[in-house]
Amino acid sequence: MRPAVIFIIITIMIDAMGIGLIIPVMPDLIREVNGGDLSHAALWGGIMATTFAVMQFLFGPVMGGLSDRYGRRPVLLLALVVMAADYVLMSIAGSIWLLMVGRVIGGITAATHATASAYIADISKPEDRAANFGLIGAGFGVGFVVGPLMGGVLAEYGTRAPFWAATVLAMGNATLGWFVLKETVKKENRRRFEWRRANPLGAIRTLGHLPGIRHLLVVYFIYHVAFAVYPSVWAYFGQERYGWSPAVIGYSLGLFGVMMALVQAGLIRVVLRQFGERGTVLAGHLFSILAFGVIAVVTSGTVALILTPLAALAGVIPPALQGIMSRQVAANAQGELQGALSSSTALAMIISPMAMTSAFAYFTGSGAPIYLPGAPFLLAMSLAIVSLFIFLSRPAAQNMA
Template sequence: MDIAERPTGAVKKPGGTAAMAFIIATVLIDALAFALIIPVLPALLMELTGQGLGPAAAWGGLATFIFAMAQFFCSPVLGGLSDRFGRRPVLLMSLAALAADFLLMGLAHALWVFFGARLLSGIFAATYATATAYVTDITPSENRAQRFGWIGAAMGVGFVIGPAIGGLLGELSPRAPFFAAAAFAGINAVFGYFAMRESLTDENRRAFSWRRANPFGTLLRLFRIEGLGTTVVIFFFVNLAGFVYPAIWTYALMAKFGWTESQVGISLAYYGVIFAVSQIVMVPFLLKHLGERRAIWVSIACQITTLTVVATATAGWQIYLILNLALISSIFGPAMQKIMTERVASNAQGELQGGLAALNGTILVISPLIYTQLFSVFESGELGVRFAGAPFVMAAVFSLTGLVLFLSRRQIEKS
């Protein structure tokens, strides 16, 4: 069955409350584990390389590139496996690999070990995609945007707690947050083994196909779905812009304002609070009053504004002020996810999420090459000017491209 085809008959939705609680806990702990290491990653890379902040950013970009390539090729495979064998085994495997990844990074005393850990993580990077497919399995269409918002809120809370803890642990050792992250991920994997029930019903399973698991074929099928092609392009550009934050946030703020690991951690915690409030309160409120399509273009416009101000900010307080716009800009994800899941068959949600993960893998391949290298060039003054905000200007251009495409698409639909 093609990804765009819909099986006939009603699809039974498994019970949702307990399952949602586990998924929210999974996303929360995973976000916490990832956020723990963000403030100390530059220090670890400088320790491993013996070089300064600019080269460390370039090495960090290369590590992200390796992760992204592995994710790009493996995510559609894991998505197809989850459509065949269920979400539970794929999610548990991903959680276990995540714990091993953090442990290896914490133990690394050579760059090749660090890069090996990033490769392992990229191969099994299906936690969020599989969790989203799980939510789609157990949630009626009309409630999906709200529940995707809950997942986003869990990520936000993780980013509230994680950077603060990571920054404090980083004062002891740049490796301490990695061990803490490995412990959190490992505990979550064990908890999931005993607590997680399968969400994919037998009638919605389908045979695994290597042809369908090809990332290029999966992306091509996403573009071919009626009404989804342009949406995928918009998703690509807006997410490419958003990836500037994990790629360069720590490096840029240290370069612009001389912030320490703790100060970076506090800024990320503040953003996490704003993001969580947005997902819990603003997503259902604005989607109800604006509708998905209007909420999307408003959120993209807010993202452009945020990126521009971050790029040109001259004081740290300006960063905190503009981050409040995340109350609106972070609505993009849940609204877009809801639209996409409604255009894909129930037995192909894993393939859809695997395809989107592959698309994000493509973004991860491109974004470090753009943002970290751009930062390295401008931070070093090689072009005769030092401007640490250059990556955020480029990200704003990508967001503007997505906004123009979205508004143009709406005009075509109206004509």
């Protein structure tokens, strides 16, 4: 694997850590700076996750558009340096409002997911893009492993220790990128940056007019709303349902991330060869529906961990959808496409944390009509069913690999 691709994967990993790193320590960190009980902390956690996602939503297409104009290299390197500075801020924040500022900056710098995906599109043949996008998903999965594990293990040394480690990682990767990352956007393929295209809703709307894209954008969006139930409520759900400590929550999320990485780096290639992109999307939905439903009702933490591989199999969906869509846009619009997809994911992360943590708080608080900690997973299952039906309503010929 070429060094530049390794850098891209590490960049995505660090982007994912911006979400995963804070998950195990979030319940304790919020109560440390703001007080309150677990249900109250869950609501604040939802607000902070939404803030992070709002910034990703707003800046995903901006980053993608800037990379189409000025190149992938400067956008990626500058974002990593600013990200390192943000982790320093998070490590010293003494109030909920400074933590919120940190989430604002973190969301902006993590919006380079679009630029990293565009880089992969630049260096891949059209027929290889779906499988290579799996490397992006694998990087995210590894980040989802490293982040929660780091957060869980280092939580033993205080709620701020993980952020100092993340600072070192971000600066280290920026240094690596300085030496190995070559520019892939040729001068003849660069285009003028336009705020109209950089508007997240405008970018999604523009791409939605392309033949066969609209249904896939909706499916991509709903999938991410449902799948975000894991980072949104897992720490609170694990404490409430199973009595897990931050370390155990970190280990459980790490296991989930390992399985996601294995699925998206290796298994997806086998699944794509066997079922094609359409069949891969269908299979992923079926696995996610089953996993959400079972996790919602199981009362054993051991069984929940055993179900982790089943839940991770849903990770085949995004690369397959990206592969279908990337073949339907021009070479000089790959950054715009990935920016729109990044904004779609971020929009899902705006909606999902508030919806999922509110459902958790409503069904676990003192005035709950029934005690149902798994309510967010039942909501996610319902969304996955809707997403599947929308995908099936699209003509099969348009989904063929």
